[in-house]
Amino acid sequence: MSRNAEVAGLLEEFADLLEAKDVEYKPRAYRRAAENIRGHPPAVEHLAAEGEDGVKAIDGVGDAIASKVVEYFETGGIEELDELRNELPVDMAALTSVEGVGPKTVGTLYETLGITTLDDLEDAAENGEIQELSGFGEKTEENIREGIAFAREAHERELLGEARPYGDRVRDFLAGVDAAAEVELAGSIRRWRPTIGDVDVLVGSDDADAVVEAFANWDAADTVIEAGESKASLRVDDFRVDLRVVAENEFGAALQYFTGSKDHNVRLRNRAIDRDLKMNEYGVFDVSEVDDADSGQRVGERVGGATEEEMYAALDLPPIPPELREDRGEIAAAADGDLPDLLDEGDVRGDLHTHTEWSDGGNTIREMAEGAAEFGHDYLAITDHATGPGMVGGVGLSDDELREQIDEIRTVDDDVAVDLFAGVEANIGADGSVSVADDVLAELDLVVASPHVGLDGDGTDRLVTAVEHPEVDVLGHPTGRLLNQRGGLDVDIERLAGAAAAEGVALESNSDPRRLDLDGGLVKPALDAGASIAVDTDAHQPGTLEYVRYGVHTARRGWAEADDVVNARDADGLREFLGL
Known part of the structure; x- marks a missing residue:
């Protein structure tokens, strides 16, 4: 990393x-x-x-x-x-x-x-x-x-987007340790929660001493907080990284247990009890012939534990993806064969919300297009900021400047490997108005409308008014939250999603790690209400197109499938959605 x-x-x-x-x-x-x-x-x-x-x-x-x-x-x-x-x-x-x-x-x-x-x-x-x-x-x-x-x-909590690279880095390091047979992240970072406490990593090994010693001597660590026989903690920059080493044949049980969530695990354990099974971090045990199932952690006949798949199979369940393990109906859905076929990172075909040096981005239109092609996208929408509420320092484009930019986007589109769409990120006023003239909006391929000011209180009426505008295609970062900084608007998501579905407007799941907005808890009811979503990065330079991974996993936390995501369509499918 x-x-x-x-x-x-x-x-x-x-x-x-x-x-x-x-x-x-x-x-x-x-x-x-x-x-x-x-x-x-x-x-x-x-x-x-x-x-x-x-x-x-x-x-x-x-x-x-x-x-x-x-x-x-x-x-x-x-x-x-x-x-x-x-x-x-x-x-x-x-x-x-x-x-x-x-x-x-x-x-x-x-x-x-x-x-x-x-x-x-x-x-x-x-x-x-x-x-x-x-x-x-x-x-x-x-x-x-x-x-x-x-x-x-x-x-007290770190942004997922700041912590996850450290998690990937420590996982890669430990995967190179000879004594480590299995390595995986655990806890909230594996469930891709928007903020996390510590970086938790789990290792399956029959030589815990060797793993702990290698971990404690990792040259990326600033401080060894503690190091014991099977556990150790390091400080890497501002992050605490906690290691736990378990027996290789119990790795699956420990991974399931330490991934959580607590509520998910409690419901699983109750399901186990109903089947005369005991489920814990060491495995699943048949205790039907055991007089006292509480007499030890490993009592009874073990029927699963080497892999997570074994843990769920012992309870007559398919594996449940980590992002869904929040006790929001996922166990019942698994039992009924109704788990979603979740969106994958590779399903996203393009980005509908990006910025260039025309507003507050760091690169030209051509550089963004070339970066998108290198990243593997089929298409890219250029959606620089318009003037309006929340734009300061001359960042937003006037209507005349937007017209000039449309011409340049068309020119660049002729000789780059991705399809370019001319768009704008318009601002939503306190009354739900959109900060670009209707005739200019009509010239654009795509309109993202986003709130940037007045980001407290109930924003439902304001956002519904915005999605009812005939030229709006995507509602950008709907609550306006900034993780660890502000909570954002309160939203009646069922009402907003119903309006968006009726108007053919996608609700954005913004992939910027500082936003992750809509979050998974709002994506699911939005989908249940019939809305589509767009997984966009809000990228301000080519490198941050990679943020899409955070948006994808946030959408997965909301049970999103590829068919729910407008930019998981090919370019022709997107044009159909946009009415082009």
């Missing part, structure tokens, strides 16, 4: 600290560089090995930033970043996780009240100190106070 995300995080921290100190221009440059590095396919550590010129090959990375990236790989730190941290010794990530508190606010609160942590912020809000500051007021203080509880909970 590359270290691109690691370096991008450092540059984003750099940007936040600079903004907190009221430095102009530089924060935006650092954020753009961070985003481009995160989405750049080659590993940044390989580019850094070539020197500054190698790093400068990434769009948006100039001399100053390139030198800092090289410095980081050569020395393990960035001197200027350390100086900024010393000048502003705040827990920036925690404080800015409170909705309405940005880096500049953090800087002001530190300079005036000495606030460095969430605890400091909570004390100041409770004591009425914040409202006394110029530019804040009672309402601002109240909002901060109300947002702290959410921020505390969010700060």
Whole structure:
């Protein structure tokens, strides 16, 4: 796994600290560089090995930033970043996780009240100190106070999209250890939940000492938290990675047990009891001839446990995909033979929500098209931001600029390997209006309408009005949530999905790991109400087209099949959906 995300995080921290100190221009440059590095396919550590010129090959990375990236790989730190941290010794990530508190606010609160942590912020809000500051007021203080509880909970969990690469990395490392016969991720990260606690990895081996020793000596680890006979924990960057080693012939039982969820496992155990079976992390045991089934974990005749398939088969069930194991009817569906044929990553044929340098993306239309072709897509929709609510800093395109862009998209479409669709991401106003003139919308192939402001309270009426607009094709990131930052709109999903189905509008399951919106819990009722979904990445550079994996697994958590997903159709099928 590359270290691109690691370096991008450092540059984003750099940007936040600079903004907190009221430095102009530089924060935006650092954020753009961070985003481009995160989405750049080659590993940044390989580019850094070539020197500054190698790093400068990434769009948006100039001399100053390139030198800092090289410095980081050569020395393990960035001197200027350390100086900024010393000048502003705040827990920036925690404080800015409170909705309405940005880096500049953090800087002001530190300079005036000495606030460095969430605890400091909570004390100041409770004591009425914040409202006394110029530019804040009672309402601002109240909002901060109300947002702290959410921020505390969010700060304890990591984004799936940030943790999963570390999980893949440790799994690949352990798979190369001779003593490890079986290796798999477990827990919430295997169920692809949008946020996770720790990275859990399970190994089946008959030489636990050798596996634990290799794990504890992994050169990617920063700290060995603990290392025992069959368990160990490491700190890798900001992530805790927990290893558990089990007997090879009990790997399937342990994998099923430690994948969870708890509610899923409880229902399975009750099903086992009804069949005179005992189910646990060591296997499934026939205890029909055992006087006291509670006398031990391995009592009775073992009838399954080497594989997960054996565990479910012992209960007369087919294997249930990890994404479905949330006790939402999946066991009954499995028993009745009604499990969905879930969407696979390879089913997605194109992306309907992407951005270019025409708005806030990092690449040209041609570069995005070429990136999509290299990724394996058949088609790509260019949907840059329009002007309207939520667009600041000149990001959104005017109607005239959209017309100009349509012409360029048509030109590029003639000589790239993917089919290009000319689209827009229009903004949904508080009244449900769409921020682009109807005649311009009619010229486009595809219209994504998304909410960007006013993202609290009930948004159902507003979103229903938007999907009823005759030119809207996709409702983008419908709740507007940002994981670990804001909860987003409350939505009556059955009503919204019913309106979308009636109007032929797809509801987006946005694959950006910061969004995953709609989430799986809303995808299922949306599908039950007859709506289609679109699994889009909201990519701002070619590298983030890879985010589709997170959208696919989020859709799988909502029981989505390929037939439910409009961009799992071929290009002609998509044209039919769009009425082209």
